[in-house]
Amino acid sequence: MKQLLLIFITLILLTPNHSISQSKGAVTAGAIGALVGIGAGIGAVEQMKERAELTATEWLLANNPEMTSFSLKTLDFDGKKIKDMSSTSVITFKIQEFSPMDEPELNGKKFVLLGFTSHGWINEYGIDFDKIKWFLIDKTKWIDMMVSYVKVASGEPNRSHIEQTLLNGKIVNKGVKIKSKLTIPFYKLSGDMYVATDYSDEMKFIYNERSLGIFLKATKDLVQIGRGSLIELHEFFFDKE
Secondary structure, eight states: OHHHHHHHHHHHHHSOHHHHHHHHHHHHHHHHHHHHHHHHHHHHHHHHHHHHHHHHHHHHHHHOTTOOSEEEEESSOTTOOHHHHHTOOEEEEEEEEOOOSSSOOOOSOEEEEEEEEOTTSEETTEEOGGGEEEEEEEHHHHHHHHHHHHHHHHOOOOHHHHHHHHHHSEEETTEEEETTEEEEEOOOOOTTOOEEEEOSSSEEEEEETTEEEEEETTTTEEEEEEHHHHHHHHHHHHSOO
16 A cells, blocks of 8 residues: 555656646546545455454354364455455365464464355445355365365376375376376366366365366355465465474
């Protein structure tokens, strides 16, 4: 915000005097309006982020009372605008337990909390958290989900091979890679092509070249986790600890 204000002031100072005198009112009003709009957008997203983290924390405490010390961070709000957030289909949170002490290290068990949104979850009154369905996933569950996803995305039939590749490698845009080798390549599909598999009583997985689609059977909603978020979540579980 400070940088935007500095740019605005610089532009005013560099503008020729006669141009300023001709349209001073319009330029000033328009520029200030734009800055106020930008500030309001940034503030609104930050407020949404705080509310989402608070609600996720409340859900976690209510449904997992054994978790008494943990860190919870969102992946979805940084650099987003309100219009982008309104079309978000899943909010992802990284969670890690720790032992309470002065300046503790995050060295405990890791989880991912997925909050699946449905139509109208953001409206003129803010976030409607009744339109979010929560799923808490640990490392074992994540691997099971990713094995099913990689299987449908690549056609690789050997579940054990997929699991070992995931444990020793990482997900990239084109498949699963171990070091510099693309060990399991994904299908190359156009943007309007999909491959589906039945994962559980609650979900179907949908492979598209740009994302992991999850079809929620209960609500009949198709939500998407972008490939970038998918990669970041996998790295969160399997970075060096």
